[in-house]
Amino acid sequence: MSSTADGPAGGRRLAGLAGEIAGLVLLPAAACLWHDRADTVRQFQASRLRQGTADLIRNDDDLLRYDAGAATPMLGKDAAVYDALRTNCAPGGPVRVYSLSERTKGGRLMPLESACKLLVDGRTQRLWLALVPQYKLAEDSQFIICPRIWIDKDYRYDGLRLAEDQDGPVDHPRLLTDADYGQVFQYRTAMLGRYTVLAKGEHLALLKREGGAP
Amino acid sequence: MNLAVPTILWLAAGLPVAAPFIRRGRWDIGLFLLPFGGCLALIAPWIVSALAGTSAGGWWWIVEAAVAGAVMGAVAELILRVGKPRRGKPASGSLPMTGASLPRLSSPVRTLRRVLIPVSLLIVAFVAWSNFTTGLGFCRGYPPYQWDGYAIWLLRAKMLAGASAYPTAVWTGTGHFDYPLVLPALLALFRRFGGLEILGLSSAIGLNAGVFPLAAWAGMFRRIGGGLAGAVALAPFAMDRLLRLQFAAFADPLLTMAGLYGLSLCLIGVRDRDRGYLLAGGLALAVAAATKNEGVLWVLCCGPTVGLYVLDTRQGFRKAVGAVLCAVLPAAVFFAAWGAAWRRIGVSNDLVTAWTASLMSVRLGPVLTAVWTELAKPANLLLLGVGLAGMLALPVVWRAGNVLMGGSQAVRGGTWGEILRTGLLCLRRTLVLLSGPALYVAGIVLIYLTTHNPLEWHLRTSLDRVLFLAPPAVLAMMLIARVGAPGEPAPAPAWATGGEEAAKHAGGQH
Numbered sequence: 001m002s003s004t005a006d007g008p009a010g011g012r013r014l015a016g017l018a019g020e021i022a023g024l025v026l027l028p029a030a031a032c033l034w035h036d037r038a039d040t041v042r043q044f045q046a047s048r049l050r051q052g053t054a055d056l057i058r059n060d061d062d063l064l065r066y067d068a069g070a071a072t073p074m075l076g077k078d079a080a081v082y083d084a085l086r087t088n089c090a091p092g093g094p095v096r097v098y099s100l101s102e103r104t105k106g107g108r109l110m111p112l113e114s115a116c117k118l119l120v121d122g123r124t125q126r127l128w129l130a131l132v133p134q135y136k137l138a139e140d141s142q143f144i145i146c147p148r149i150w151i152d153k154d155y156r157y158d159g160l161r162l163a164e165d166q167d168g169p170v171d172h173p174r175l176l177t178d179a180d181y182g183q184v185f186q187y188r189t190a191m192l193g194r195y196t197v198l199a200k201g202e203h204l205a206l207l208k209r210e211g212g213a214p
Numbered sequence: 215m216n217l218a219v220p221t222i223l224w225l226a227a228g229l230p231v232a233a234p235f236i237r238r239g240r241w242d243i244g245l246f247l248l249p250f251g252g253c254l255a256l257i258a259p260w261i262v263s264a265l266a267g268t269s270a271g272g273w274w275w276i277v278e279a280a281v282a283g284a285v286m287g288a289v290a291e292l293i294l295r296v297g298k299p300r301r302g303k304p305a306s307g308s309l310p311m312t313g314a315s316l317p318r319l320s321s322p323v324r325t326l327r328r329v330l331i332p333v334s335l336l337i338v339a340f341v342a343w344s345n346f347t348t349g350l351g352f353c354r355g356y357p358p359y360q361w362d363g364y365a366i367w368l369l370r371a372k373m374l375a376g377a378s379a380y381p382t383a384v385w386t387g388t389g390h391f392d393y394p395l396v397l398p399a400l401l402a403l404f405r406r407f408g409g410l411e412i413l414g415l416s417s418a419i420g421l422n423a424g425v426f427p428l429a430a431w432a433g434m435f436r437r438i439g440g441g442l443a444g445a446v447a448l449a450p451f452a453m454d455r456l457l458r459l460q461f462a463a464f465a466d467p468l469l470t471m472a473g474l475y476g477l478s479l480c481l482i483g484v485r486d487r488d489r490g491y492l493l494a495g496g497l498a499l500a501v502a503a504a505t506k507n508e509g510v511l512w513v514l515c516c517g518p519t520v521g522l523y524v525l526d527t528r529q530g531f532r533k534a535v536g537a538v539l540c541a542v543l544p545a546a547v548f549f550a551a552w553g554a555a556w557r558r559i560g561v562s563n564d565l566v567t568a569w570t571a572s573l574m575s576v577r578l579g580p581v582l583t584a585v586w587t588e589l590a591k592p593a594n595l596l597l598l599g600v601g602l603a604g605m606l607a608l609p610v611v612w613r614a615g616n617v618l619m620g621g622s623q624a625v626r627g628g629t630w631g632e633i634l635r636t637g638l639l640c641l642r643r644t645l646v647l648l649s650g651p652a653l654y655v656a657g658i659v660l661i662y663l664t665t666h667n668p669l670e671w672h673l674r675t676s677l678d679r680v681l682f683l684a685p686p687a688v689l690a691m692m693l694i695a696r697v698g699a700p701g702e703p704a705p706a707p708a709w710a711t712g713g714e715e716a717a718k719h720a721g722g723q724h
Contacts, residue, residue, distance in 0.1 A: 051351045056355075063412060126364055
């Protein structure tokens with residue numbers, strides 16, 4: 001606290017005043033903290049739960065695979081896609097990761113309320129996080145990680161007709177675009193070709209383009 | 215895993231920025247600037263790399279950061295030297311009331327203070343302890359990374375950590391292409407020089423939540439007292455979800471801290487007529503602008519508030535221009551450089567894209583409702599109420615109570631007319647100080663009116679965190695201005711360049 005022009009006595013008074021203000025401030029501020037933390041106990045429990053996982057998660061590899069009890073598991077069952085990529089493509093190689101939020105030329109996005117988008121995009125982004133910088137994210141890769149919905153559903157005719165769970169080569173997986181509410185689904189010409197499904201996770205799949213990179 | 219090496223590198227990068235202040239014995243400002251100056255120094259090499267394609271890999275990054283810090287320090291030195299202000303009259307915005315003429319505290323007030331302060335400290339100690347242990351719990355085990363946390367900030371941190379030059383590729387694959395880099399650069403430092411993996415980075419994020427408030431407290435306590443400085447430093451943590459989002463690697467908590475502490479130092483600088491504080495506050499505001507785009511909006515709103523506060527304290531138009539430049543210019547320089555970088559990369563802002571009058575008119579009602587609902591949360595109202603009480607009611611009640619309870623007659627101007635005048639002055643200053651947060655909230659409303667995202671989703675997922683800044687800022691501004699407010703003793707003027715004189719006074723007190 002600075003002193004006043006009136007010397008140390010004034011300074012002491014000013015310090016006393018500041019102390020009083022601090023008292024008057026800190027009590028309500030602390031009450032705010034307490035009030036807004038009506039879920040304080042729940043937070044404590046959550047933090048203890050997280051602490052409880054400390055022995056199970058000792059490194060990033062454990063983290064990526066950990067699933068039980070986590071509100072937002074990093075990869076969960078989609079770790080299969082991650083493992084398949086590491087088996088088939090050496091670190092440093094290029095890989096293309098598609099999400100549902102790929103932009104159309106008009107610059108519009110997928111409807112974000114879509115449950116599949118929330119699930120798939122979240123998992124895709126966590127996969128990005130796991131892959132970089134070991135792998136190069138590139139357009140021209142023959143390895144493509146895409147939402148599993150692309151290969152499990154055929155939107156070509158009536159929008160939501162389920163196809164059988166394909167394990168063999170897939171023709172022309174399609175990009176679900178911003179016309180999710182029953183309008184139009186667009187092809188993404190860059191993905192035309194034949195692909196082999198190398199792995200299928202919970203929300204994602206790993207495809208390999210036959211004949212190498214486009 | 216090593217937290218010490220990157221922490222030392224981070225703070226050392228800020229040392230050249232703080233050096234001009236430390237050289238003048240301004241340790242408070244120097245300590246404040248270590249983390250903030252370090253942040254600015256660490257992102258400078260990446261901006262240069264994006265613009266010129268130069269390397270920013272390995273130890274070269276640190277060397278370039280040191281150079282950038284030295285350049286910023288040299289500019290600060292120049293600003294502190296040029297145009298030494300003349301010794302002049304003290305602030306005339308206050309009533310003619312000095313510390314020596316403060317009324318003796320009446321007995322009920324003394325009793326109140328005796329009870330309030332220990333109880334407050336106990337509660338704050340408990341809250342701090344609960345925050346600490348909860349935060350520690352969140353740091354250990356499974357970290358709560360969510361959405362933008364991993365999709366933008368952690369992802370970019372990993373890219374920066376592994377890159378030898380500015381990695382443009384990832385910017386085309388993730389959202390918010392133009393978001394600046396302070397948080398990812400800081401985390402990249404911990405990853406590159408501390409060997410922290412994704413899991414370990416949560417510790418580094420937790421460290422941020424301690425370093426910045428400590429720096430803010432160190433910067434403010436000599437001028438506004440330890441308790442009040444602590445209240446301002448802790449004010450961001452009164453926001454629900456702030457700590458959770460901090461540990462989820464979101465950038466909003468850092469933005470809140472940098473924006474709030476920066477404005478606080480600017481206001482202290484205006485109040486004490488101390489260019490050093492103004493400059494330090496401006497650098498912290500630049501960190502806010504370099505953290506998230508909302509930070510630029512915040513700085514734009516701080517400019518008018520600082521200028522109006524200078525005018526309100528009758529320091530003159532030239533002082534107002536100078537103060538606004540000190541507060542805003544560092545952020546403006548950063549924004550110009552960063553804007554040039556992302557224009558060169560070929561990305562643009564991906565939020566404000568839907569500019570149709572009809573859409574905006576349809577959205578206005580829901581957006582205003584949501585903003586009001588958010589701001590009218592009990593905790594926010596309490597913060598606002600405390601700020602308003604401190605600024606508006608206390609000076610008036612103090613004087614009125616003193617008159618009514620037969621306190622010391624040494625109160626100069628202790629008449630009902632003077633009490634009314636005090637109230638009006640307090641009201642005017644309150645409106646001046648509220649202009650900043652009010653403009654900021656208006657800017658946020660405008661962004662939601664024009665977003666291309668589905669409105670309900672956008673509001674639900676981001677409104678609370680982009681408004682983190684407003685309530686604590688109201689509290690901090692009211693209380694900082696309150697110490698030198700009308701009806702309160704004027705602080706020691708720091709007429710000498712950089713406020714050395716005031717620092718000496720302050721040093722004498724502590």
